[in-house]
Amino acid sequence: MRAFNFSAGPAMLPTEVIMQAQDEMLDWRGTGMSVMEMSHRGPEYTSIATEAEQDLRDLLNISDDYAVLFLQGGASSQFSMIPMNLLRGKSTVDYLNTGAWSQKAIAEAKRYAQVNVATDSTANRFTTIADQADWQLNSSAAYVHYTPNETIHGLEFAEIPDVGDVPLVADFSSTLLSRPLDVSRFALIYAGAQKNIGPAGLCLVIVRKDLLGQTLPGTPVMFDYKTHADNGSMYNTPATYSWYLSGLVFKWLKRNGGLEKMGEINARKASKLYQAIDGSDFYNNPIDPRYRSWMNIPFTLANSALDKQFLQMAADNGLLTLKGHRDLGGMRASIYNAMPEQGVDSLIAFMAEFERQYG
Amino acid sequence: MRAFNFSAGPAMLPTEVIMQAQDEMLDWRGTGMSVMEMSHRGPEYTSIATEAEQDLRDLLNISDDYAVLFLQGGASSQFSMIPMNLLRGKSTVDYLNTGAWSQKAIAEAKRYAQVNVATDSTANRFTTIADQADWQLNSSAAYVHYTPNETIHGLEFAEIPDVGDVPLVADFSSTLLSRPLDVSRFALIYAGAQKNIGPAGLCLVIVRKDLLGQTLPGTPVMFDYKTHADNGSMYNTPATYSWYLSGLVFKWLKRNGGLEKMGEINARKASKLYQAIDGSDFYNNPIDPRYRSWMNIPFTLANSALDKQFLQMAADNGLLTLKGHRDLGGMRASIYNAMPEQGVDSLIAFMAEFERQYG
Numbered sequence: 258m259r260a261f262n263f264s265a266g267p268a269m270l271p272t273e274v275i276m277q278a279q280d281e282m283l284d285w286r287g288t289g290m291s292v293m294e295m296s297h298r299g300p301e302y303t304s305i306a307t308e309a310e311q312d313l314r315d316l317l318n319i320s321d322d323y324a325v326l327f328l329q330g331g332a333s334s335q336f337s338m339i340p341m342n343l344l345r346g347k348s349t350v351d352y353l354n355t356g357a358w359s360q361k362a363i364a365e366a367k368r369y370a371q372v373n374v375a376t377d378s379t380a381n382r383f384t385t386i387a388d389q390a391d392w393q394l395n396s397s398a399a400y401v402h403y404t405p406n407e408t409i410h411g412l413e414f415a416e417i418p419d420v421g422d423v424p425l426v427a428d429f430s431s432t433l434l435s436r437p438l439d440v441s442r443f444a445l446i447y448a449g450a451q452k453n454i455g456p457a458g459l460c461l462v463i464v465r466k467d468l469l470g471q472t473l474p475g476t477p478v479m480f481d482y483k484t485h486a487d488n489g490s491m492y493n494t495p496a497t498y499s500w501y502l503s504g505l506v507f508k509w510l511k512r513n514g515g516l517e518k519m520g521e522i523n524a525r526k527a528s529k530l531y532q533a534i535d536g537s538d539f540y541n542n543p544i545d546p547r548y549r550s551w552m553n554i555p556f557t558l559a560n561s562a563l564d565k566q567f568l569q570m571a572a573d574n575g576l577l578t579l580k581g582h583r584d585l586g587g588m589r590a591s592i593y594n595a596m597p598e599q600g601v602d603s604l605i606a607f608m609a610e611f612e613r614q615y616g
Numbered sequence: 617m618r619a620f621n622f623s624a625g626p627a628m629l630p631t632e633v634i635m636q637a638q639d640e641m642l643d644w645r646g647t648g649m650s651v652m653e654m655s656h657r658g659p660e661y662t663s664i665a666t667e668a669e670q671d672l673r674d675l676l677n678i679s680d681d682y683a684v685l686f687l688q689g690g691a692s693s694q695f696s697m698i699p700m701n702l703l704r705g706k707s708t709v710d711y712l713n714t715g716a717w718s719q720k721a722i723a724e725a726k727r728y729a730q731v732n733v734a735t736d737s738t739a740n741r742f743t744t745i746a747d748q749a750d751w752q753l754n755s756s757a758a759y760v761h762y763t764p765n766e767t768i769h770g771l772e773f774a775e776i777p778d779v780g781d782v783p784l785v786a787d788f789s790s791t792l793l794s795r796p797l798d799v800s801r802f803a804l805i806y807a808g809a810q811k812n813i814g815p816a817g818l819c820l821v822i823v824r825k826d827l828l829g830q831t832l833p834g835t836p837v838m839f840d841y842k843t844h845a846d847n848g849s850m851y852n853t854p855a856t857y858s859w860y861l862s863g864l865v866f867k868w869l870k871r872n873g874g875l876e877k878m879g880e881i882n883a884r885k886a887s888k889l890y891q892a893i894d895g896s897d898f899y900n901n902p903i904d905p906r907y908r909s910w911m912n913i914p915f916t917l918a919n920s921a922l923d924k925q926f927l928q929m930a931a932d933n934g935l936l937t938l939k940g941h942r943d944l945g946g947m948r949a950s951i952y953n954a955m956p957e958q959g960v961d962s963l964i965a966f967m968a969e970f971e972r973q974y975g
Contacts, residue, residue: 260648264655267856275642275650282638283631289619289934291634293815293861296623296937329688329817330838333852337836365837451853456652458688458817458855475834477696478724479689493692494810496817496855497626502652575648578655 261600264578265408265553266431266451269595274505293498297491306489306497309504316510319440319463324486326462327500332358332430332449335460336365338480339402339426339445344370345471347399351375351423353392355414356383356407357584358428366402369473373398383410385545389418400424400444406432406550408452409582411542411589413550417442424468431552433461434510435594436520444468452552453593455503458496510594519594526592526601527551533605539616540608557587563615564588574607576600620959623937624767624912625790626810628954633864652857656850665848665856668863675869678799678822683845685821686859691717691789691808694819695724697839698761698785698804703729704830706758710734710782712751714773715742715766716943717787725761728832732757742769744904748777759783759803765791765909767811768941770901770948772909776801783827790911792820793869794953795879803827811911812952814862817855869953878953885951885960886910892964898975899967916946922974923947933966935959 262269285292288301295302310325319325328334339362340350350370352363354377366372376392378385394401401420406413408431417439418425424444433448440446440463450459462482469483478484484492510519531549534540534556542549542556558567564587571579581587592601621628644651647660654661669684678684687693698721699709709729711722713736725731735751737744753760760779765772767790776798777784783803792807799805799822809818821841828842837843843851869878890908893899893915901908901915917926923946930938940946951960 258648259643262649262653264653264658267653267655267853269653270650272642275652279638279641282641283634284618289617289936290621291629293634294621294623294626294628296626297816299623299937329690329855330693331688331852334689334836334838337838341836368834368837449853451856456855456857457656457853458858473834475727475832477693477700477836477839478727479693479696480836480839493690494625494808494816496688496815496858497810498815498857499817499855577648578658 258575260575260577261596261603262577263590263592263596263604265582265589265591266449267457268452268591268593270455270502271506271509271595274502274509277505278502292501295497297494297497302497305501305504309500309507312504312507312511313461316434316507316516317438317440322465322467323440323463324466324469324482326464326482326485327490327495328460328462328485329458329496331460332428332447333361334480335428335447335462336362337369338482339400340366340369341473341476341480342471342482343424343426343445343468344399344473345468347397349373349395349398351395351398351401353401353403353418354378355386355404356410356412358407358409358430359404362402362404362428370399375401378412383407383412384543386412386414386548394420394423396421396423398423400426402426404428406552408553408591409584411544411550411553411555412548413552415547424465431593434516434519435523435552437516450499450503452591455506456499459499459503522598523551523592523594526596526598527554529605530554530590530592530601533608537612539612552593553589553591555581555585555587555589559616561586566615567611570611571607574603576604576607617934619934619936620955620962621936622949622951622955622963624811624941624948624950625808626816627950627952629814629861630865630868630954633861633868636864637861651860654856656853656856661856664860664863668859668866671863671866671870672820675793675866675875676797676799681824681826682799682822683825683828683841685823685841685844686849686854687819687821687844688817688855690819691787691806692720693839694787694806694821695721696728697841698759699725699728700832700835700839701830701841702783702785702804702827703758703832704827706756708732708754708757710754710757710760712760712762712777713737714745714763715769715771717766717768718763721761721763721787729758734760737771742766742771743902745771745773745907753779753782755780755782757782759785761785763787765911767912767950768943770903770909770912770914771907772911774906783824790952793875793878794882794911796875809858809862811950814865815858818858818862881957882910882951882953885955885957886913888964889913889949889951889960892967896971898971911952912948912950914940914944914946914948918975920945925974926970929970930966933962935963935966
């Protein structure tokens with residue numbers, strides 16, 4: 258039986274997608290090969306890779322001004338690749354600090370550039386975001402970097418910041434494909450696959466082609482976006498199986514109404530769960546309602562001595578991986594695209610029952 | 617039906633392993649989750665990861681002096697990581713140039729260090745390797761790097777070079793686990809997974825712990841071996857599914873007699889195929905018999921106009937991906953651990969029949 262798995266990532270994938278992969282595993286369409294056994298340069302795999310990229314371009318309406326890269330190394334590699342590629346002779350960069358992932362990006366950027374933290378939510382413990390009017394943006398920055406959704410803190414921007422002509426760079430690891438997105442607002446978007454996209458080991462990068470080709474001296478050839486853009490992400494052997502599975506997810510999204518429909522469902526899932534939390538004195542979510550994440554919903558119990566009991570009973574009910582991040586404690590429900598609405602309903606019902614028994 | 621797939625990589629995996637993965641795909645051991653959906657920090661995945669590392673240590677007899685890392689980015693990332701991590705204040709490094717992959721490693725190392733090419737097989741078109749007595753090794757080099765087996769040229773070292781006290785670094789992408797290996801002779805071994813280990817997207821690194829912690833300034837945090845050694849390869853989300861599948865391959869190796877037995881079978885497979893080539897005037901392999909690869913066997917037809925016909929008929933007989941590398945033309949049979957002996961026998965029989973018809 259398939260459980261409802263609330264892991265922040267790697268996370269649930271659509272059951273339909275896993276069943277298709279299972280079905281095709283020993284022999285992909287009569288070729289006698291598993292996809293994971295195919296030469297990445299052969300015609301079979303080339304068709305899989307090309308189709309996946311096209312489906313992603315369709316879903317997000319990505320213009321030819323952008324390269325779409327299927328890379329390895331996770332978002333953590335992007336934290337270095339971004340300054341190494343996008344400084345382009347400048348020395349200052351703007352970062353917005355809204356949580357743990359912003360902080361990691363900032364720490365790594367500081368090794369390559371002078372980082373101006375234009376707004377900082379540390380003082381409010383990452384529970385809200387200052388109005389843009391109060392940010393200290395620097396118009397000569399090489400770029401502005403931000404984290405649209407903080408996976409650990411559950412803090413999310415309600416809108417895309419307006420940074421004028423300065424290139425905007427965003428870590429969309431936990432929200433890409435969860436709703437429509439205007440890619441043309443960005444210079445670079447990156448996203449680790451293991452939330453809404455596919456299995457871990459793949460990182461999507463969508464980058465404006467005109468920004469490439471001006472890396473810092475000493476940039477490893479594999480950390481130069483141009484290396485990958487010039488070679489269709491096949492300068493070396495890519496993570497072929499994760500790329501294939503992501504392609505199956507893109508087709509699943511297309512079959513199920515695309516990002517408009519996903520956005521509707523995800524808004525409803527999140528809204529239900531926040532209502533359940535807010536409607537109870539037993540559960541609490543500390544985030545400013547204007548900036549609550551649709552994807553990652555941390556909550557605490559009135560009595561943390563009950564945490565262990567809560568997690569055990571939830572698991573017994575097929576509701577898995579609800580333990581909060583080790584830095585915050587409490588609980589966290591990550592409800593990406595592949596989490597069925599029924600899973601959120603089950604969680605809400607369980608929470609009510611648990612409160613009735615122990616509240 | 618499963619074909620015999622002679623791809624150089626990604627390459628065949630043992631059918632038993634793929635069947636087990638298929639069986640466990642929707643629900644790993646009653647957890648309700650696919651392995652690719654598990655949090656990499658949860659108890660289920662931790663047990664999978666730990667067991668895989670231990671099995672690899674058992675197979676290769678790796679001592680605690682070495683860290684075993686499960687990284688992303690392929691061998692191509694290692695080409696930069698090696699100088700960035702192992703120069704340790706020195707400026708000169710020795711490289712042996714025995715083929716296309718040596719050349720790639722050298723080109724990248726030149727960006728960080730003064731590279732002394734201690735021996736160079738360019739003049740003999742990578743068909744043989746000079747005796748070690750004729751190499752120009754530099755005793756003050758930070759390390760010596762070589763490529764034990766050249767996947768494209770099919771040129772392989774018969775023995776581990778003796779480089780005295782200078783740390784020895786080797787790209788074992790195409791031969792690791794194909795036979796026993798004395799790891800203690802090396803400072804660092806690396807290997808892209810997609811030949812003898814598991815699916816693409818994973819790169820194994822086995823490195824002496826005492827060498828870590830002295831990276832070049834500007835080394836990205838993800839390119840510092842210490843980052844990964846200190847965090848059990850989980851500084852960030854690793855390629856969890858490839859790691860799991862590699863673990864299944866390690867167990868398959870243990871069940872089937874370990875590396876001694878693999879070495880016997882692989883020696884026999886290679887020897888048969890070379891005999892068939894050498895016993896015919898129609899087929900040719902140009903490599904000095906002392907340095908012929910056990911894993912990658914390139915060969916040409918007396919009349920290259922027949923190449924297309926050969927490939928088509930081979931494919932019709934379930935013998936796939938025999939086309940040679942684009943730089944060399946002709947054919948190449950890659951016969952890693954997972955290629956059954958029966959696959960080599962079938963290829964030899966087909967080659968004889970093709971020669972009878974067209975020779």
